[in-house]
Amino acid sequence: MIMTHPGLPELWGYLVWGFMLSLGVWSLFAATPAERPRRTLNLKTFRLTRPVLQLLLYSRWPLQLLKIIVVAIFLLVIVAGLYGTPIAERNLATVLTWNIWWAGLIVSVFFIGSAWCAVCPWDTLASWMVRPRLWLGKIHFKISNSLDLKVPRYLRNVWPALLMFVGLTWLELGIGVTTSPYATALLSLLMVVLATLGMALFRNKAFCRFVCPVGRTIGFYSQLAPVELRPIDTELCARCTTLECYNGTDKIDPCPTQLVMGSLSQNTYCTSCGNCARSCPQQNVSWRLRPPSQEAIADARPHWDEAWFMLGLLAMTTFHGLTMMPFWEQWMTAFAQMIGDSGQLLMSFSVGLFVSMLLPALLYALSVFMLQHFNANKKDFRSLFIGLVFVSLPLAFAYHLAHNLNHLVREGAGLLGMFKNPLGIGLEPLSMAEKHQRHFEMLISQDALFAIQGLLMMFGFWLAIKVLRHRGQRLLPEAGWRMLPMLLFIFLINGFNLWLLMQPMIMRM
Numbered sequence: 001m002i003m004t005h006p007g008l009p010e011l012w013g014y015l016v017w018g019f020m021l022s023l024g025v026w027s028l029f030a031a032t033p034a035e036r037p038r039r040t041l042n043l044k045t046f047r048l049t050r051p052v053l054q055l056l057l058y059s060r061w062p063l064q065l066l067k068i069i070v071v072a073i074f075l076l077v078i079v080a081g082l083y084g085t086p087i088a089e090r091n092l093a094t095v096l097t098w099n100i101w102w103a104g105l106i107v108s109v110f111f112i113g114s115a116w117c118a119v120c121p122w123d124t125l126a127s128w129m130v131r132p133r134l135w136l137g138k139i140h141f142k143i144s145n146s147l148d149l150k151v152p153r154y155l156r157n158v159w160p161a162l163l164m165f166v167g168l169t170w171l172e173l174g175i176g177v178t179t180s181p182y183a184t185a186l187l188s189l190l191m192v193v194l195a196t197l198g199m200a201l202f203r204n205k206a207f208c209r210f211v212c213p214v215g216r217t218i219g220f221y222s223q224l225a226p227v228e229l230r231p232i233d234t235e236l237c238a239r240c241t242t243l244e245c246y247n248g249t250d251k252i253d254p255c256p257t258q259l260v261m262g263s264l265s266q267n268t269y270c271t272s273c274g275n276c277a278r279s280c281p282q283q284n285v286s287w288r289l290r291p292p293s294q295e296a297i298a299d300a301r302p303h304w305d306e307a308w309f310m311l312g313l314l315a316m317t318t319f320h321g322l323t324m325m326p327f328w329e330q331w332m333t334a335f336a337q338m339i340g341d342s343g344q345l346l347m348s349f350s351v352g353l354f355v356s357m358l359l360p361a362l363l364y365a366l367s368v369f370m371l372q373h374f375n376a377n378k379k380d381f382r383s384l385f386i387g388l389v390f391v392s393l394p395l396a397f398a399y400h401l402a403h404n405l406n407h408l409v410r411e412g413a414g415l416l417g418m419f420k421n422p423l424g425i426g427l428e429p430l431s432m433a434e435k436h437q438r439h440f441e442m443l444i445s446q447d448a449l450f451a452i453q454g455l456l457m458m459f460g461f462w463l464a465i466k467v468l469r470h471r472g473q474r475l476l477p478e479a480g481w482r483m484l485p486m487l488l489f490i491f492l493i494n495g496f497n498l499w500l501l502m503q504p505m506i507m508r509m
Ligand code: SF4
Pocket: 116, 117, 118, 120, 121, 122, 123, 195, 207, 208, 209, 212, 213, 214, 215, 216, 271
């Protein structure tokens, strides 16, 4: 018997729809917004946060310590996956990787942007193997086992990350890695191998910059994060001739993704490693707070490959939700019978994945095409396509958060207990009674969860409208109600995601 989580109640559905309709109609006729001054708050100026920030930004030990802890947990996950019980819900490898880390990672972006990358065990292990540094008191040794090749021009984009993202989704949901501790451990090791290979072959961190699907996912979502690492005084950066933030120093590595702090305008490729802050001789780098949509609205520059990554993110997020609906398996079985697919239904799943990727992209392209015609071809298709695609970020992020919260809140309880027996030795599969019991051990109450989910869907819609109005105003200043095709796109995507959220969802394990 399949266990499901209840979906969002109808009342919340009506509330979100009511909000979307009112805001959508208002946005068509309200005056187009003027450019607003950029408001930020340097966290180093607060007495409460200054000491913590001072420690995190300029001392290497807190970060090193965190990295060692994360690597230790990661190695425990590998051991549990390889040698522990194959029962997914009893093995730390599957529970920690899929129920906690994968679900919690997206939630963390909402508060701390791409901070995960600063402690990522794949990158830490790769760095320890390829570019180790050893500190003996004040004496410091640096070894490089890298060929330090230049990344070929045709690979300097996020197409490899998009391919990896689709590939991982296929492994995760098609092959069912999420329900196999052994496969989870192998996949984790594969990521370490890829990160190590990338570092051994190329200079800086090519894997993080161009290939890693996790890094790019949180990188793009970080465009919406309320925090950013930026120069305190941009004039000081403008006068700087040594660029330690970019080049590094004897003791500190260069920026792994080749960003120059003085001209940094988006979080997308920042891995929050803090090298720039530690290497700047003027201590001119700090974390600051900002409005959450600022970057998607104005600062981020449009690029063709990035536009497709953002659309891919939108499609994959919805697809994840879709595969956890009870009707998905019925669809797959019916389709498999139609095409004569047998066994694991891999062919049917692959077709489903392909169609789910294609549909939002086609819908978006159609909306842009209609927009172009509504506005008498004043702007070319490509400029509109890459300029407005930022609306997909808040839509994907809001649904991703709302969906992952379900996993985290309903399936995350009891994790600490698992550390007593991480390999799950001698344990039986969860009985139906135990699964039912888990419904009552939620991290927050069900009503609170529904309220957060409903508000998140409103928040995503609101941000998407803001992005559309500001970016639209710059691309087509006179458009007004002629932005309707893009508005319909936002309605359809958010409406569909809301509908998914209102359905019962199958428990991951
Ligand atoms: S980009 Fe990927 S490999 Fe690099 S630090 Fe982030 S999660 Fe780790």
